[in-house]
Amino acid sequence: MFIDEYVSAVLPIRGKILLVDDQVVNIKILHQLLNDDYDIHMARDGVQAIDMCKKIQPDIILLDIEMPTLSGFDVCERLKADPLTQDVVIIFVTGHFDEEKEVKGFQLGAVDFIHKPINPVITKARIKNQFTLKCQSDLLRKIALLDGLTGVANRRKFEESYPQSWLYCVRAKQPISIIMLDIDYFKRYNDHYGHSQGDTCLRSVAQAISSRVNRPYDLVARFGGEEFICVLPDTDYDGALFVTQQIVDSIIALKIPHQGSDVMAFVTISAGLASVNPSQDMDLQTLVETADKQLYRAKENGRNRVEAINMDSIL
Template structure:
């Protein structure tokens, strides 16, 4: 019941909770799968490398990890998960036949949240897993709120900064392009002067919703950058795709038909957008890519507003 209430509290839908069971003995995996399969998505791995890959790709909500396995030990798996920003927040529970005080202390020292000895007691295992899932969801919820803009209910600047770093590293590793779209509302000061700040806030919220609807892929992110500025991260998107997405955003805002009698760009609220695209490399930086998008935004404004200006960096 508590788990359902926490999942419902998230600002965006939360899918089924995932448990990853890691053990080189199929009989142990079957026992834990049988215990949790009716309520959770249960992923299974029989060695450490497979477990690490699943954690990076599937992002389970908790890992039940054996210690003694061929190849990479459970301890080393835990160390590697905790050293990786993409997986360090996944709770790890060691499930092992090792039951000395020193074994348990080592498990906690390298980042595990709990330690369960074999043979397992299903009631105890279920209770402990549920407790740590509740704690994980509570932590995720607080983090989600901290990363959300209070007015528009989309990602805030802090979330953008974090995701830009993650997306840059992923595209650098995979040799894929990364596009950034930086935009702001045309003549927004004049809008606030004529219609008042309350209507200005309503306008920003409506624009944020329109921008958010314009992106489709899970890895794309729209965030409020500050004031009337917004930004969009498009991992794996080339210059043509970035320009197309920017035009979709521009059209989505114009389609709102929010009256703006004092705009120099037309009778309705509009946006100007700057797009910068680059395949990340060692001599480049996400900050330089953002600066290039900012320069393109001002090029769009100097050219008359309500338009897109784009550049591709080497």
């Protein structure tokens, strides 16, 4: 995904709000007030609220404190402890002003308090402010994990998401594959055509790789200068080998002229692939190092090619 698409993808047109209150009348009042500007979801108790929060991933929760079984504080604590829901913005709604309770609410991670009976103007303004802040911080976070030049993920994003993909595959008993890619004779390309054209070349190559590696959990990241890495969870050796060969072929198909290349008159790429059925006692760095060694072999063996290894067959 590229930066413009990213920006429009992370800036929702309408925010999602979850209203949680054990009194129907309170939900009704807030629903009427906010329904024109937000998508509204509702829950009548704490358990339902936590369930819905995981399912619909709201931007903001308006959370009643005084509820039977699970109080608003309990709900807040659980949401903040779960990685899946920890980023939701929580605003407490309470029947009476109590300084001690407000202190506790902020300590638990809430961002604001609204007092009943609801004042429509104040309530709307507070929610709008919090929604704007949430959109901005979501956007900044996403941009911080993008490579500014090519629009694919950056190395930091790879470092953050690879361990999660690995863990997922260990738990789900699924294979995982890593592809390391390096543009052939890229230094010569820059020397011959200049850095500005070098940047354009990097962008085209990144786009071609992304178009081949595009399932929701796949990741393409710029690893270094002209080096890219792909993480393919849930993908076995045969599947990954097919994708890797497609990437190598798609770079030739771009037909970007490259006078300085010893391979052919166009830009080409070398690829190293490693696949494994991961287990708890394996080091996740080994897979990356193995893919990197395969990339090195691809360079040694003439470039513009795939070298691959299925680690299950050697372990």
